[in-house]
Amino acid sequence: MTFEELLARDGSLTYKTRGTSMEPLLHENRDLVTIRKKQPGERCRENDVVLYRYPGSSKYILHRIVEVRPEDYVILGDNCTRYEYGIRDENILGSMICILRDGREVRTTDETYLAYVRKLRANEKSRIRKHEKSEQFKQGVKKLIFYDHWKKYIGR
Numbered sequence: 311m312t313f314e315e316l317l318a319r320d321g322s323l324t325y326k327t328r329g330t331s332m333e334p335l336l337h338e339n340r341d342l343v344t345i346r347k348k349q350p351g352e353r354c355r356e357n358d359v360v361l362y363r364y365p366g367s368s369k370y371i372l373h374r375i376v377e378v379r380p381e382d383y384v385i386l387g388d389n390c391t392r393y394e395y396g397i398r399d400e401n402i403l404g405s406m407i408c409i410l411r412d413g414r415e416v417r418t419t420d421e422t423y424l425a426y427v428r429k430l431r432a433n434e435k436s437r438i439r440k441h442e443k444s445e446q447f448k449q450g451v452k453k454l455i456f457y458d459h460w461k462k463y464i465g466r
Contacts (some may be wrong), residue, residue: 313361313370317347317404324410331387332359332372335409335426342410343372348402354383357427359406359418362397372406376434388430391438 316323324344327336336343345361354360358375362385373394377384383402385394409416409423416423 313403317345322346327372331390333389335388340411343406344408345404346407347404353399354378354402354405357431360385360402361404361406362402364394365396365401
């Protein structure tokens, strides 16, 4: 059964997460998340963690809404550095309402969860800039290595 079919039948679904894009909040094959079905006409809110299908893909993704725009959403995984644009209401299946870790339930309304979100979002821009600078540095090193190798090859 697909996630869409489970949500249509039950109104919610719980599954074990895969991937690292939502670390440190969610860890692959450890945490269970419960998703509540998005209702027709319902708009998601900033900081909601939503389950969606990227337009033109059959892959399910669970990431956080970082900006609500009139026609779509800007989305970012907690461990990602590239924003995803153009995610529309019709792509979103539902939003996370709870995490189950080691037998303990953490609801997205709990103060500890909300404190995590505030801290994460406050550091978002600097985290992305830091990653971009690191990537620029790596590219510069690769160019230097290539240039040095090329000089030896042509005998200069």
